[in-house]
């Protein structure tokens with residue numbers, strides 16, 4: 001039987017690429033986006049249905065699941081891909097910006113999972129792929145709210161992976177590394193305008209941002225992430241985490257295979273925190 005996947009955030013970037021990746025491999029795809037346009041469906045008229053879905057709007061989620069079920073007979077896999085970020089100093093970040101990040105990255109994913117579970121259970125089970133990030137388990141500076149939202153998504157996913165085993169539903173976490181020069185980076189930089197850097201943080205902000213741009217890792221390939229989402233969706237094992245990209249593979253090694261002290265020391269070197277301490281005499 002042809003499988004059907006519903007993907008959130010297909011207007012750009014990874015979601016769009018993942019929709020193409022699944023369709024090219026013979027899956028039916030419910031490609032959802034806030035403002036639907038038809039070019040994706042035109043590429044695969046028999047296999048892709050483009051549907052409106054805002055992860056902050058439960059009615060739109062229900063309608064998209066119904067539309068996908070009507071068109072393809074059911075939903076087997078859900079990919080929670082929609083996400084937003086923001087580069088900022090926490091103290092200067094307005095509450096509404098913090099809420100927007102959590103409403104999308106955490107509560108949005110929860111809304112989709114809650115609405116999709118009855119459809120998956122009707123099929124006798126299924127798979128939920130949550131697109132997290134390497135910073136879902138390893139924190140870096142200047143992204144505190146994004147990091148917090150992805151850590152929360154990881155905790156939710158790990159806990160649910162136990163609970164949903166009883167329903168034959170697998171949970172997967174795909175953890176991409178930094179994909180440079182994408183729409184995601186641009187919208188994260190644009191959002192940072194909402195949180196002007198306070199004078200007292202300016203020198204630190206500039207230092208940490210320069211260090212971030214100098215991280216010694218190649219950019220993660222979007223196509224490798226789309227392929228990892230596809231592999232995770234097809235992996236019937238109980239494996240939970242799928243890091244992808246040179247930076248997150250190193251974060252994963254440090255986080256999961258070294259001591260807490262070694263992990264923190266290595267992250268301090270990578271993020272330029274050591275250099276900051278040396279330069280300023282900070283303790």
Ligand code: NAP
Pocket residue numbers: 008009010011012013014015033034035053054055056080081082083084104108131132133134175176177178179180182183184185187
């Ligand atoms: P992107 O090109 O900016 O795409 C983000 C998508 O999320 C867009 O389609 C956007 O739709 C959608 N979206 C935002 N808010 C939404 C909402 N309320 N409801 C529905 N859709 C919404 O970024 P990307 O790189 O493909 O990111 C996809 C995922 O990968 C995210 O979860 C992100 O955290 C994760 N990730 C990205 C990177 C990276 O470096 N790019 C690294 C690690 C993890 P609109 O067009 O309507 O805004």
